[in-house]
Amino acid sequence: MRLISKKILAASVATAAILGMNGMASAQEVIKFAHVVAPNTPKGKGAEFFKKRAEELLGDKVKIEIYPNSQLFDDSKVLAAILRGDVQFGAPSLAKFGKWTKKLQVYDLPFLFKDMDAVSCFQNGEKGQELLGAMSDKGLTGVGYWHNGLKQLSANKPLNNPADAEGLKFRIQSSDVIAAQFEAVDAVPQKMAFSETYSALQTGVVDGQENTWSNIYSKKFFEVQDYITESNHGLLDYMVVTSTKWWDGLDPEIRDGLTQAMNEASDYANDLSAELTAEQRQAVIDSGETEVLQLSGDDFSAWQEAVKPVWAEFSDDIGQDIIDAAAACN
Ligand code: LMR
Numbered sequence: 001m002r003l004i005s006k007k008i009l010a011a012s013v014a015t016a017a018i019l020g021m022n023g024m025a026s027a028q029e030v031i032k033f034a035h036v037v038a039p040n041t042p043k044g045k046g047a048e049f050f051k052k053r054a055e056e057l058l059g060d061k062v063k064i065e066i067y068p069n070s071q072l073f074d075d076s077k078v079l080a081a082i083l084r085g086d087v088q089f090g091a092p093s094l095a096k097f098g099k100w101t102k103k104l105q106v107y108d109l110p111f112l113f114k115d116m117d118a119v120s121c122f123q124n125g126e127k128g129q130e131l132l133g134a135m136s137d138k139g140l141t142g143v144g145y146w147h148n149g150l151k152q153l154s155a156n157k158p159l160n161n162p163a164d165a166e167g168l169k170f171r172i173q174s175s176d177v178i179a180a181q182f183e184a185v186d187a188v189p190q191k192m193a194f195s196e197t198y199s200a201l202q203t204g205v206v207d208g209q210e211n212t213w214s215n216i217y218s219k220k221f222f223e224v225q226d227y228i229t230e231s232n233h234g235l236l237d238y239m240v241v242t243s244t245k246w247w248d249g250l251d252p253e254i255r256d257g258l259t260q261a262m263n264e265a266s267d268y269a270n271d272l273s274a275e276l277t278a279e280q281r282q283a284v285i286d287s288g289e290t291e292v293l294q295l296s297g298d299d300f301s302a303w304q305e306a307v308k309p310v311w312a313e314f315s316d317d318i319g320q321d322i323i324d325a326a327a328a329c330n
Contacts, residue, residue, distance in 0.1 A: 028060060028061060028062065028063055029061060029062045029063070029250070029251075029254055030062075030063050030065065031054075031062055031063070031064045031065070031088045031089065031258075032064075032065045032067065032072065032086075032087040032088055032089070033047050033050070033051070033064060033065070033066050033067070033087070033088065033089040033090070033091075034067045034071070034072040034073050034078055034081070034087045034089075034090050035047060035066075035067070035068055035090065035091050036068075036069065036070040036074055036075055036092075036193075036194045036195065037068065037069070037194070037214075037215065037218065037219075038068060038069060038218040038219065039068050039069075040218055040276075041148070041214045041215070041218050041276065042146060042147060042148050042149075042214060042269045042270075042272050042273035042276055043091055043146055043148065043238055043269065044068050045268075045269065045272055045276075046091075046146050046265050046266070046268060046269030046272070047066045047068070047091070047265075048066060049264070049265045049268045049269065050064065050261050050262060050265035051064035051065075051066055053260070053261035053264050053265060054257060054258055054261035057257040057260060057261055058253075058254060058257040058258075061251075061253075061254055061257075062254060062257070062258070067087075069195075070193070070194065070195040072087060073086075073087065073090070074193045074194065074195055075090075075092040075093070075096045075173075075174070075193070075194065076096075076174060076193065078090035078092060079092070079097075079100060079140060079241065082140065082241065082242060082243050083138075083139055083140070083243055085243065085246060088242055088243070088246060089143075089240060089241070089242050090240075090241055091146060091238040091239065091240045091241070092238065092239070092241070093148070093173055093236055093237070093238055094107035094108070094235070094236075094237050094238065094239055095107070095108050095173040095174070095175035095177075095178060095236070096173055096174050096175070097134075097135065097239070098174065098175055098176055100135045100138050100140065101134040101135050101138075102314075102317035102318060103131055103134045103317075103318055103319060103322060104131060104134060104239070105175070105176070105177045105314055105317060105318050106131075106318045106319075106322050106323055106326055107235050107237060108175045108177035108178050108181075108234060108235070109177060109234075109310060109311050109314065109318075109323065109326075110177075110181045110233050110234050110303075110304075110307040110308075110310055111233055111234070111303075111304050111307065111308075112234070112235070112311075112323075112326055112327065113150075113235055113326070113329070113330065114330045115150075115232075116147060116149065116150070116273070116274065118326075118329040118330045119147065119235055119237060119329075120147075120270070121329035122325060122326045122329045123145040123237075125325060125329070126325070127321070127322050127325040127326070128145070128325075128326075131322070132144075132145075132239065135241070136244060139243060139244050139245060140241050140242070140243065140244060141241065141242055141243070141244045141247055142239045142240065142241050143240050143241070143242055143247075143259070143262050144239070144240045144262050144263070144265070144266040145237060145238065145239055145240075145266065145270075146237065146238040146239075146240060146265075146266060146269040146270060146273075147237050147238075147269065147270045147273035147274075148212045148214055148215070148236045148237055148238065148273060149212040149213060149214060149235075149236065149237075149273055149274075149277045150212065150232040150233075150234065150235060150236075151210045151211055151212055151231070151232070151233060151234045151235065151236050152210065152211065152212070152213065152216065152228050152229060152230055152231055152232070153165075153208065153209075153210050153228070153229040153231045153233065154208050154209055154210070154211075154216065154221060154222070154225040154227065154228040154229070154290070155168060155170075155207050155208030155225060155226075155227055156207055156208070156225060156226045156227070157207075157226070157227065158227045158229070158291075158293055159208070159227065159229045159231075159293070160229070160293065160295065160296075160299050161299050161302055161303075162185040162302055162303050162306040162307075163185075165182070165185045165186070165187040165208075166185065166186040166187065167186065167187065167188070168187050168188065168207040168208055169187070169188045169189075169190055169205075169206040169207050169208070170182050170187055170188070170189055170190065170206060170207065170208045170209055170210065171190055171192045171197050171200055171201070171206045171208075171209040172189045172190065172191055172192070172209070172210070173191070173194075173236075174191045175191075176314075177310060177314055178210075178234070179191070180310045180313055180314070181234070181307050181310050184306055184307045184309060184310055185303075185306050185307065190205075190206055192206070194215075194219075197209060197219065197221065198219055198220060198221060198224065201221060201224040201225060202224045208225065209221060209225075210233070210234065211236065212236045212277065213277045213280045213281040213284065214273070214276050214277055214280050215236070216228065216280075216284060217280035217281075217283055217284050218280070222284045222287060222289055222290045223287075223289050223290075225290055226290060226291065227290060227291050227292075227293055228284065228290050228291070228292050228293065229292075229293045229295060230292060230293065230294055230295070231295060231300075231303065233303060233307075240262065240266075311323065
């Protein structure tokens with residue numbers, strides 16, 4: 001076969017691949033997934049797994065593009081961008097939905113979950129599953145929960161007792177519950193984008209922050225904080241969200257494939273989070289750049305006592321039935 005005929009043959013095969021039986025071109029769905037963390041995190045790896053599985057299951061029908069590290073949108077903009085169709089998936093932390101629904105504030109209540117098994121129990125239970133639909137009136141659908149882990153406190157002074165936090169400025173996510181938590185110990189919360197946190201800690205704009213081992217490690221917060229208290233005092237998990245209109249309008253075959261890929265990615269990310277948390281916690285300790293403090297039983301109880309009034313403050317907004325269902329998972 002001469003070279004020219006080979007080229008023509010290859011071109012016709014490629015054309016046939018993107019034309020349906022009726023000869024009409026079937027458009028490829030380009031699907032953007034934007035998030036704010038590094039690729040080497042439970043969310044970063046979950047998103048990559050989702051891409052791989054969706055493209056395996058659906059072939060050329062979809063192309064998934066992942067944008068990590070706030071490259072496309074930070075969390076204060078991503079939900080509006082999803083509704084506009086500029087991006088199809090985001091996975092903000094559950095602390096960042098306050099403008100859209102008050103119910104998800106349950107996840108920020110301090111000391112609500114004793115460990116990640118309790119979190120899984122609640123998320124997989126009836127109330128947790130209902131909360132995936134908490135923003136349906138706003139046009140947003142939750143398609144899954146992904147774990148990151150429990151939060152630790154860091155600062156440039158040792159935080160053992162709640163009184164140690166008094167007067168210190170803490171960078172927080174955009175959550176009124178988390179603001180109330182720091183106000184309960186007479187500290188000063190400052191809402192700030194994740195992408196600005198490292199430099200705010202480095203330059204002393206804030207004195208401390210709270211985050212998971214994975215975020216503290218992957219964004220190098222430990223390099224600019226002298227102490228980390230292993231407090232496990234709250235949760236940082238995610239809801240993967242999409243636009244209801246876009247999702248419902250998808251070709252059913254594509255929606256089924258994406259649903260399967262998302263379910264598998266959720267299982268994968270949730271299993272991986274425990275492993276990454278342990279690994280990255282150890283890497284922070286081994287770095288020698290910061291001192292990791294353990295709380296005595298009395299100090300742990302003192303923190304719990306100090307922030308407990310936050311639960312009552314938000315119970316009407318959240319719904320006591322939801323709080324009770326979560327607490328029952330411990
Ligand atoms: C933060 O802002 O600290 C987190 O929500 C970032 C993330 O997505 O884990």
